[in-house]
Structure formats: C-alpha cells, structure tokens
Amino acid sequence: MSAHSQILLTSSEGTEFIIDRDIADKSMLLKCMLEDIGEIGQAVPLPNVSGPILTKVIEYCTHHRDDPNFLSANDDVAADIDEWDLEYCKVDQGTLYELILAANYLDIKPLMDLTCKTVANMIKAKSPEEIRKTFNITNDFTPDEEDQDWVDEH
Amino acid sequence: MTGILNLPEEIRPFIGKFLDTKAIQACLLVSRSFHQSFEPILWQKVVIRPTKPDPGYISALRTRTWDVHNYVIHDTVASEFYQLSFPHLRRLQLSDKGHEVSNRADKNEDSHPLPLIYVQQANNQTQLVRLNPTTQTLVVTNLPATPDAEFWETIYSAWVSPQILHATGPVASTEEAAIAFWRACTRFSELSLLSLTVEPSLIFSTLTFPRVRRLNIQTTSGIHTRWDKPQDHLALMKACPQLKHLTWDAIMLSSTSLPSPSALLSEFRQAIELNHWPYLDSLEFCWLYNKLGKELALLLDAFPNPLMALRLRTCAFNSHVLAVLKDKKFESLRILKIYANCGITSKATLDILTSCPNIEVFRSTHIYAGDVNPSKPWVCKRLRSLTVCFIHRESTSSRAALDQQVYTQLANLTNLTRLDLGQYSMGYTTSDPEFHLRDAMNTLDLRLKAGLGQLSTLTKLRFFGYAYSFQVTGQVELSWMMEHWRELRTLIGQLDGIERSALRAMEARGVEYRLSAREC
Numbered sequence: 309m310s311a312h313s314q315i316l317l318t319s320s321e322g323t324e325f326i327i328d329r330d331i332a333d334k335s336m337l338l339k340c341m342l343e344d345i346g347e348i349g350q351a352v353p354l355p356n357v358s359g360p361i362l363t364k365v366i367e368y369c370t371h372h373r374d375d376p377n378f379l380s381a382n383d384d385v386a387a388d389i390d391e392w393d394l395e396y397c398k399v400d401q402g403t404l405y406e407l408i409l410a411a412n413y414l415d416i417k418p419l420m421d422l423t424c425k426t427v428a429n430m431i432k433a434k435s436p437e438e439i440r441k442t443f444n445i446t447n448d449f450t451p452d453e454e455d456q457d458w459v460d461e462h
Numbered sequence: 463m464t465g466i467l468n469l470p471e472e473i474r475p476f477i478g479k480f481l482d483t484k485a486i487q488a489c490l491l492v493s494r495s496f497h498q499s500f501e502p503i504l505w506q507k508v509v510i511r512p513t514k515p516d517p518g519y520i521s522a523l524r525t526r527t528w529d530v531h532n533y534v535i536h537d538t539v540a541s542e543f544y545q546l547s548f549p550h551l552r553r554l555q556l557s558d559k560g561h562e563v564s565n566r567a568d569k570n571e572d573s574h575p576l577p578l579i580y581v582q583q584a585n586n587q588t589q590l591v592r593l594n595p596t597t598q599t600l601v602v603t604n605l606p607a608t609p610d611a612e613f614w615e616t617i618y619s620a621w622v623s624p625q626i627l628h629a630t631g632p633v634a635s636t637e638e639a640a641i642a643f644w645r646a647c648t649r650f651s652e653l654s655l656l657s658l659t660v661e662p663s664l665i666f667s668t669l670t671f672p673r674v675r676r677l678n679i680q681t682t683s684g685i686h687t688r689w690d691k692p693q694d695h696l697a698l699m700k701a702c703p704q705l706k707h708l709t710w711d712a713i714m715l716s717s718t719s720l721p722s723p724s725a726l727l728s729e730f731r732q733a734i735e736l737n738h739w740p741y742l743d744s745l746e747f748c749w750l751y752n753k754l755g756k757e758l759a760l761l762l763d764a765f766p767n768p769l770m771a772l773r774l775r776t777c778a779f780n781s782h783v784l785a786v787l788k789d790k791k792f793e794s795l796r797i798l799k800i801y802a803n804c805g806i807t808s809k810a811t812l813d814i815l816t817s818c819p820n821i822e823v824f825r826s827t828h829i830y831a832g833d834v835n836p837s838k839p840w841v842c843k844r845l846r847s848l849t850v851c852f853i854h855r856e857s858t859s860s861r862a863a864l865d866q867q868v869y870t871q872l873a874n875l876t877n878l879t880r881l882d883l884g885q886y887s888m889g890y891t892t893s894d895p896e897f898h899l900r901d902a903m904n905t906l907d908l909r910l911k912a913g914l915g916q917l918s919t920l921t922k923l924r925f926f927g928y929a930y931s932f933q934v935t936g937q938v939e940l941s942w943m944m945e946h947w948r949e950l951r952t953l954i955g956q957l958d959g960i961e962r963s964a965l966r967a968m969e970a971r972g973v974e975y976r977l978s979a980r981e982c
Contacts, residue, residue: 428480433972436491
C-alpha cells in the first residue's frame with residue numbers, strides 16, 4: 309500500500325486541513341495547480357471557502373475517492389441521485405448555496421451537478437406561491453404584470 | 463447568508479438544465495428578481511423548425527445568444543439561423559429526415575453540378591460549426607446536405623473541447639470528406655455511429671482514437687447502408703485503446719452474404735483475450751443470435767477484466783452464457799439488462815437474483831411466480847432497479863399463495879428506487895409453451911389484498927410501473943402508495959376509479975403519472 313502524498317489547505321478563516329493527494333485531485337482547480345507547482349510545502353489558501361464548507365466538500369470527495377465513474381459526464385438529467393448523496397444534501401439552504409459556490413470555485417463537476425440538481429428539485433412541481441415559501445421570496449409583481457403571458461412557446 | 467438569488471449568473475445554467483418548461487414557467491411568476499434570474503433559462507435550449515412563423519424571433523434570438531446552450535435545427539431552415547454564434551453553446555443538433563440526401567444517393571448525382579440550394583445548405587452547415595467552437599456535443603442526423611471536408615476540418619482544428627459525437631446517415635460527400643470526418647472523430651471521447659454511409663477506406667491503419675472511451679456502433683435495419691463491411695467495425699474498435707464502454711450491433715454479421723462472420727468474431731475474441739482494451743468493462747451487444755449465439759458465451763469467457771455492465775438485445779442468452787457469468791463475472795457485475803428476444807428463461811432470471819450479490823440494475827423479461835422458491839432467497843440486496851414481469855402459468859391453482867411469495871421476496875429489496883413489473887416481451891417469448899398472457903389472471907395481482915402491502919418496506923421507491931401487465935389498481939392502492947412510498951415520483955400503469963381529489967393530490971406532490979411506459 310503506497311503512501312499518498314498529502315496536501316495542506318487553508319480555509320478563509322485560516323483553519324488548516326490536511327488531505328491526501330488523490331482526494332485533492334477531485335478538484336480540477338487543485339489538480340491543475342498541483343501539477344503546475346509540483347510538491348509544495350506550504351498550504352494552499354482557499355480564501356473563498358469557509359472551514360465548515362471545506363469540511364463538507366472534503367467529506368464528499370473522500371466518499372467518492374474510489375468512484376470509477378466520478379468524472380464521466382453526468383448530464384443524465386433523469387438519473388436518480390444516489391442514497392449517500394441524497395443524505396449529504398439534506399442541509400439548510402444557506403449551506404447548500406455555499407456548497408454550490410465552493411464546487412464551482414474548486415471545479416468539482418459532480419458536486420456541482422449534485423447540489424444544483426438538489427436546488428432544481430426544490431423548484432420542480434411547485435406553484436409560484438410554493439416556490440416563494442420555499443425560498444422566502446416576496447412577490448413584488450404588480451397585478452398587471454402577474455397577468456402577462458411571459459412564456460412564448462419556442 | 464446566501465440566498466438563491468445571490469448565486470452568481472454563471473451558476474444559473476447548472477440549475478436550469480435540470481428544470482423542465484413547467485418549472486421555469488412557475489419561476490417566472492415568483493417575483494421580479496426571480497423572473498429576471500430565471501428567464502434566461504428559457505433560452506438555454508432553442509429548437510428551430512422550418513415552420514417557425516414569428517419573424518421577430520430571429521431578432522430576439524440574436525439578443526439572447528449568450529444564454530443558448532443547446533441549439534437544435536430540424537430540417538432545412540433560413541440561412542440566418544446558421545449565421546449565429548453562441549458563446550456558451552454546449553450542444554448542437556442538426557437533424558433531418560434525409561430525403562434530399564437519399565434521393566441524391568439513389569440518382570448518383572455526385573458527379574453532376576450541384577444545385578445551388580444544396581451548395582447553400584452545405585455552406586450554411588459549415589458556417590454554423592465554424593461559429594460555434596465551444597460545442598461539446600454534436601448530433602448530426604441525415605443532414606440535408608452531406609458535409610464536405612471543410613465541415614469536418616473546421617471541427618477538427620477549431621473546436622475547443624469536443625466530447626460527444628452522434629452521427630447518423632451520410633456524413634461525408636467525398637473521400638476527402640471521409641478522411642476529414644475520421645480525423646475529426648479523433649478529438650471526441652464518445653462516438654455513436656448509426657448507419658453510417660461513409661467509406662472508411664484504409665483510414666484505420668493510420669489513425670487512432672486515443673480519447674474515445676465510449677463507442678456505439680449501430681445499424682438500423684431497413685435503412686440502406688454502404689458501411690457494410692463489419693471488418694471495419696473491428697478495425698475502428700481496435701483503434702480505440704482507451705475504450706471503456708462498447709455497444710456493438712452485430713446485425714451485419716448475421717447476413718449470409720458476408721464472408722466468414724465467425725472468423726471476424728473470432729478475431730474480436732482474440733483481441734479481447736489479449737486484453738487489447740484494458741479499460742473495457744461495459745458491453746452491449748445486439749444480434750449475437752442463431753449461429754452466432756454460442757459466440758457470446760465464448761466472448762464472455764475470454765473477457766479478462768472485471769465486467770461491470772452487460773446489456774443484450776436479440777442475443778442468445780442460454781445456459782452457457784449464464785454459466786460463464788456465474789463462474790467468472792458475478793462478483794463485479796453491477797448492471798445486467800436482458801431485453802426481449804434473448805430467450806432468457808424464468809429459471810435463469812431467478813438464478814441471477816439468487817446468486818448475483820452486487821448487482822444494482824437488473825432487467826429481464828419474465829419470472830413464473832411458481833418458480834419462486836422461498837427457501838432460495840434473493841441475495842441481490844444492493845439492487846436499485848428491477849424490471850421484470852411476474853407471470854402465472856396456465857395450470858396454476860394456487861395463484862394467491864404464489865403472489866404472496868413473490869411479494870415476500872420483493873419486500874427484501876429495500877434499496878430499490880425503481881420497480882418495473884411491466885410486460886415488455888410481447889410476442890418474443892412465443893417459443894415458450896407455458897407463456898400465456900391474456901388477462902389480469904396471468905400476471906402478479908397488484909391489489910392491496912393480494913399482498914402489495916408487503917412492499918411498505920420499499921421506502922426509497924421513486925418509480926413504480928406495471929405497463930401492459932393487464933393489472934389495474936384503484937383508489938385503495940393509490941392511497942396506500944402515496945402513504946408508504948413517500949419518495950415516489952413516477953407511476954406508470956392503469957388506474958381505475960380514482961377520485962379527482964386524489965389525482966390532484968398526486969400532482970401536487972409532484973408524482974408524474976402515465977398510462978404506458980417509454981422504452982428504457
């Protein structure tokens with residue numbers, strides 16, 4: 309069993325995280341960075357990602373570390389979300405959006421798809437009023453605007 | 463705290479691609495900022511047909527090019543629709559019925575001066591690919607004007623990161639264009655080639671396709687094809703060293719006019735034995751049948767790597783095949799789909815359920831409820847998706863008891879998210895004298911009193927179907943399903959006597975209901 313080389317990451321608050329190289333490679337951003345710079349002694353700063361969110365992201369990448377299908381195109385919209393992933397996304401909305409931003413910044417496409425699909429599922433099959441309730445949005449249309457037919461069937 | 467509206471613009475398409483039109487329509491009515499935020503999603507997929515009536519549309523489209531991710535043109539349309547550049551385009555589809563092309567092919571007009579409209583169309587097509595180098599997925603189906611060399615050369619040299627190519631019908635008007643086509647193919651990681659009518663010539667001796675991980679070679683029977691040399695199929699496969707998924711419709715091998723199909727399959731098997739494709743773990747075959755039936759068992763036996771997925775259509779799934787799978791491949795097998803017309807028996811299907819431990823997706827044709835043995839429990843605890851029809855033999859006397867036994871076994875598959883008890887093998891199993899499907903007496907009784915209640919253990923179920931099984935469920939069953947299957951999203955099959963309020967409640971919960979299934 310070969311020892312993985314390890315990477316040191318720093319969150320926005322300065323918390324340090326040590327992770328194995330193969331887990332870091334799930335992030336295309338980190339992967340390219342490390343390929344360019346090679347082995348580095350210092351920490352890689354991630355000023356856009358807070359400690360708690362980075363913990364969640366690492367949890368995701370660690371769970372999927374041996375997943376052979378991790379990088380295959382996941383544009384199958386109809387595909388079910390796997391059980392572990394479903395549980396993983398049972399967080400409050402704020403955390404979910406932070407995860408989307410982190411996945412986008414770190415360029416982890418499967419996590420991006422997962423979190424965005426979760427948000428999409430929160431929107432699907434709901435009336436506008438139910439969507440407002442879900443996302444805590446105020447209806448600021450005038451009555452005239454509400455009656456307009458917005459959608460032109462392409 | 464970040465709210466949904468604070469998410470940056472660039473994130474929107476990632477959410478939008480998972481929303482259907484209905485959902486987007488609802489979003490547009492939520493609030494002003496929601497409207498502004500989600501309206502661009504409507505422009506993510508644009509479909510152009512020749513009958514588009516609105517002249518203002520092209521002007522509107524020109525202002526929205528940054529929002530378009532998926533651009534589809536059906537048939538031949540006005541030139542201006544080909545002169546658009548979409549900076550974020552990911553998918554481009556050009557489809558036609560190909561009448562123009564087949565007419566030309568029949569008359570062999572290639573040597574004559576081409577009509578102006580044909581030349582214009584060809585130029586339009588090339589212009590469109592030149593203007594959209596960000597495209598990742600290209601779908602071309604029976605293009606009205608067969609692409610010339612420039613079309614494919616543009617893709618080869620100018621496209622930034624092509625990934626998936628689906629090509630059907632004629633794709634190259636000249637030999638030069640054919641070479642350019644294959645050279646362009648080397649840039650893609652997934653190739654789906656359906657009924658190609660291009661001469662590959664000796665191209666495969668000089669080209670490799672190092673990025674191709676998924677290769678799909680199919681022939682639609684009935685469509686005249688000039689790519690009728692199956693040895694070229696094999697040459698192409700051999701030129702893809704990184705191959706992971708292979709779909710091969712070997713129908714041309716069944717034709718008696720071709721020389722030694724068994725020699726060709728033997729060559730294929732040799733390449734497999736020599737581990738020519740070290741990453742190959744997913745196979746889909748069509749038409750390894752009749753004379754070629756025994757080849758399937760030999761192929762699987764020779765397969766050196768762990769097999770992850772196997773899909774078979776019109777292939778002889780006999781006891782030899784089952785024996786090889788049990789002996790060598792069950793440990794690694796995750797996906798096994800056997801479609802109608804493969805001759806798989808009820809006992810073989812049960813054998814798989816009782817001895818394949820890691821399988822996650824399983825599809826077969828039928829199981830006789832009388833064959834289910836309570837002392838041989840199903841071991842496939844990881845099963846997420848099961849498609850099989852439970853049938854009663856004509857001679858069955860203890861139908862109710864047998865139904866209960868089936869339910870008891872099904873109830874143990876607590877990981878199921880998809881259960882399809884539909885009947886999709888109509889007519890194909892007529893060689894089996896015991897196979898009778900006339901009415902609801904011949905299939906698993908889906909009423910609550912027959913044992914459906916045992917399936918309350920399937921708490922993760924999202925899809926439940928029983929199309930074409932003659933079974934009808936009613937209000938009692940529907941209420942039960944809504945109560946116990948909280949994750950249910952799709953229901954397919956016949957419902958009867960349902961109160962309107964129940965149907966509305968189902969819709970409100972986001973459960974999609976259809977009478978019959980789409981082929982999956």
